[in-house]
């Protein structure tokens with residue numbers, strides 16, 4: 321096997337698009353969620369985002385990183401969240417991945433990605449933002465903290481889970497969710513969608529016992 325070795329200078333000199341594709345693969349397999357929002361004028365918006373992370377469960381906090389508005393491209397998800405303080409996260413399946421990917425196209429503010437990409441808006445209690453009706457796992461979030469990051473101008477958005485909807489067969493006895501029972505996808509880089517099939521689950525690790533399968 322030949323190993324490719326790249327240092328800081330190689331990365332700095334690389335074509336920007338090639339570097340973006342490369343660096344986006346480094347965190348490994350990532351979550352993929354469609355983020356549903358609406359503007360103060362109730363214009364709905366849907367965008368695929370893969371930078372989600374779990375921040376804590378008491379209170380239940382989830383975060384994501386959003387790119388900033390620039391002169392040439394508006395970020396509707398960011399401005400909607402700052403205007404309305406809420407959003408939805410909607411997981412999707414491999415069969416829905418082409419339409420989910422399409423939400424990343426730069427549609428104008430007046431054109432909803434729900435209609436353009438053939439997803440259905442669903443409005444529910446506990447959340448003032450639209451859910452994706454076709455999504456097996458729907459999460460409503462309320463803005464708790466917004467941190468503009470000095471290092472590169474991106475924005476860390478932290479939300480508290482305010483509503484949660486999923487099929488009962490996906491719930492394990494210990495409270496966790498079996499994501500495979502909902503056929504959810506994972507993302508690599510900025511363009512590859514896969515559905516994990518084989519998996520193994522372990523009990524919480526202890527220093528005095530070997531790993532034990534659940």
Ligand SMILES: Cc1cc2nc3c(=O)[nH]c(=O)nc-3n(C[C@H](O)[C@H](O)[C@H](O)COP(=O)(O)O)c2cc1C
Pocket residue numbers: 365366367368369370371372385386387394395396397398421423424425426427507509510511
């Ligand atoms: C697989 C994938 C993952 C993405 N992840 C992010 C992300 O984590 N943060 C982000 O700001 N944009 C991300 N994008 C880009 C947005 O989807 C894209 O900029 C979209 O047009 C934003 O829509 P909006 O202007 O309606 O908010 C991703 C795109 C793809 C295809």
